[in-house]
Amino acid sequence: MGEISIKINIADRIYPLKISMEEEEVVRRAAKLINDRIKELQDKYAVKDKQDLLSMCVLHYATLSLNAEKKAVHADTDVAEKVEELDSILNDFFNKA
Template structure:
């Protein structure tokens, strides 16, 4: 697939981008999530400065990303431990045959 030119609006600013066609939907959804989060912050807090709103938004998504990374790492460790235990059980079982 080729690249296409799109315009993304974030915090009332337009950003022209060249993206792969298969990434367009994800990028548009990401921009919508950012704008929705900014709107939520505007409505719930006495913050009007776009820079502050964007900073709060970035902090939110960076925190979410780090939490997800930590969960994946924890889950991977738990799965590896279970596989090790299963391997040990199977080795014991077949060695007694």
């Protein structure tokens, strides 16, 4: 599908974007998550500077992303080990037959 133009509000600033139609829902949800997180941080820490709030928000989501990536790599390693174990069992079985 084609590109569409949308306006996203993040931290009280409007950002015009051109995105594919398939991305629109994800981009809008991401902007909402960012704004919700900024509001939480503002209430919790009484920080007024939007730049500080955005930096804290970026740190939060970058940390979540890195932790998810680490878990995915660990899960991939576990799966690879199980596949190798199963392969070994099958090789033993068929070599004895």
